[in-house]
Amino acid sequence: MEDETEAAEARCFNIPAGYIEPLIQCDSLNYLAPLAQLFAGAVRPTPELLEAYRTGGGVPFSAYGTDLREGQAAVNYPAFANQLSSEWLPVMADVRARLQSDPPARVADIGCGFGWSSLGMARGYANIRVDGFDLDAPSIARAQENARRNNLADRVKFQVRDAGDLALSGQYDLVTAFECVHDMADPVGVLGTMRQLAGERNAVLIVDERVGHSFTTKGNDVEWMMYSWSVLHCLPMGMADPPALGTGTVMRPSTLERYALEAGFRSLEILPIENNFFRFYRLRG
Numbered sequence: 001m002e003d004e005t006e007a008a009e010a011r012c013f014n015i016p017a018g019y020i021e022p023l024i025q026c027d028s029l030n031y032l033a034p035l036a037q038l039f040a041g042a043v044r045p046t047p048e049l050l051e052a053y054r055t056g057g058g059v060p061f062s063a064y065g066t067d068l069r070e071g072q073a074a075v076n077y078p079a080f081a082n083q084l085s086s087e088w089l090p091v092m093a094d095v096r097a098r099l100q101s102d103p104p105a106r107v108a109d110i111g112c113g114f115g116w117s118s119l120g121m122a123r124g125y126a127n128i129r130v131d132g133f134d135l136d137a138p139s140i141a142r143a144q145e146n147a148r149r150n151n152l153a154d155r156v157k158f159q160v161r162d163a164g165d166l167a168l169s170g171q172y173d174l175v176t177a178f179e180c181v182h183d184m185a186d187p188v189g190v191l192g193t194m195r196q197l198a199g200e201r202n203a204v205l206i207v208d209e210r211v212g213h214s215f216t217t218k219g220n221d222v223e224w225m226m227y228s229w230s231v232l233h234c235l236p237m238g239m240a241d242p243p244a245l246g247t248g249t250v251m252r253p254s255t256l257e258r259y260a261l262e263a264g265f266r267s268l269e270i271l272p273i274e275n276n277f278f279r280f281y282r283l284r285g
Contacts, residue, residue: 027078034074041068042232049236058185058239061136068233069139073114076179079278080116085124088207091271092282095203098173099125105173108133108197110163110190111180115143115156121176122156131172132158163193170199178207179278181259182251183234185244191263195285202285204265210279211250222277226250256281 002012015023021030045063052059061068090096099105104127109118112132122130134140143158175194181187194204211223219227230249239246247255257268260283271280 026074027081029078029082031074031078034071036071037067038071038075041065041071042229044068049232052236052239056239058241058244059236060240061237064233064237066138069114069136069142073116073139073142077116080120080178081123083275084117084120088271088273088280089121089124089205091273091280092203092205095174095205098203099128102127104129106171107131107174107176108163108168108172108194110175110177110194111183112143112158112178113139113180115140115146115158117176117178118143118156118158119146119150119152122152123150128155130156132156133161133163134158135160135162163197164189169196172197172199173201174198174203174205176205176207179209181206181256182208182247182249183238184247185238185241187245187247187256187259188262191260191265191283195264195283198285202265202283204283204285206256206281206283207278208251208256208281209249210275210277211252213253215252223250253279253281 002014004011021028022032024033025031041064044065044067045059048059048063051057089099105125107118107121107128107130109121109130109132112118112134113136115132118130118132122128132143134143137160140158140160144153147153147156147158175198177190177194181190184190195202198204209222209226211226212220226249235246235248238244238248253268253270260268265283265285267284269282269284271282273280
């Protein structure tokens with residue numbers, strides 16, 4: 001507080017410098033404030049969660065409400081804004097070259113949520129056209145609003161649509177899924193769809209959690225945190241649409257590789273990108 005003798009309505013307060021990034025700088029990689037909102041959303045359907053664990057059922061995404069949607073989008077925004085186009089995609093040299101060339105490359109972003117991943121790619125590569133797909137209508141509405149506010153609605157389109165529509169097959173130069181495959185009831189089916197969308201190009205990128213390659217009692221700090229999110233959200237949500245595989249947040253590389261092979265891909269490559277929370281996979285068909 002600048003002057004404690006001021007009248008209550010005239011007092012001014014400042015945040016200490018060290019608090020700025022984690023609490024209010026929404027584009028900083030150290031921005032942590034959204035975790036509180038994300039947690040509030042994760043525990044919102046507690047009665048439904050208890051019932052799901054008693055019966056082996058699931059909890060639909062809609063039950064988690066606005067806090068979960070907004071918290072998840074805000075947590076991932078800094079990485080999509082700062083690293084996606086400049087650090088992650090360039091590791092795939094052939095993909096980067098295509099995104100920079102003509103005619104304009106087309107990208108399909110599966111499970112796009114509020115659209116920050118789609119918009120991050122479009123900002124980084126001025127020629128590309130991006131189609132973002134998600135089955136959650138409120139998320140797509142926010143994504144469309146974000147595209148308009150960022151003056152990218154002419155190149156980035158968002159749809160509430162099943163990307164498995166055969167009319168879309170083979171139309172895309174790059175197909176992505178950021179931190180969502182482990183949430184899906186049928187990840188093998190979704191990966192098969194992504195393979196079809198990419199067609200002969202087979203440029204498919206999956207970004208998911210950086211958990212251990214195998215289970216150990218020691219685990220690691222990231223894995224312990226991911227198990228907590230899995231218990232509250234990812235696993236029950238993934239069980240809401242039976243028959244479901246019930247993957248959960250802790251999807252190990254060997255699990256994703258098995259899903260990818262079942263979906264028709266030939267191989268899975270872990271890309272050499274250092275990140276505290278994410279692991280990056282390129283699937284080849």
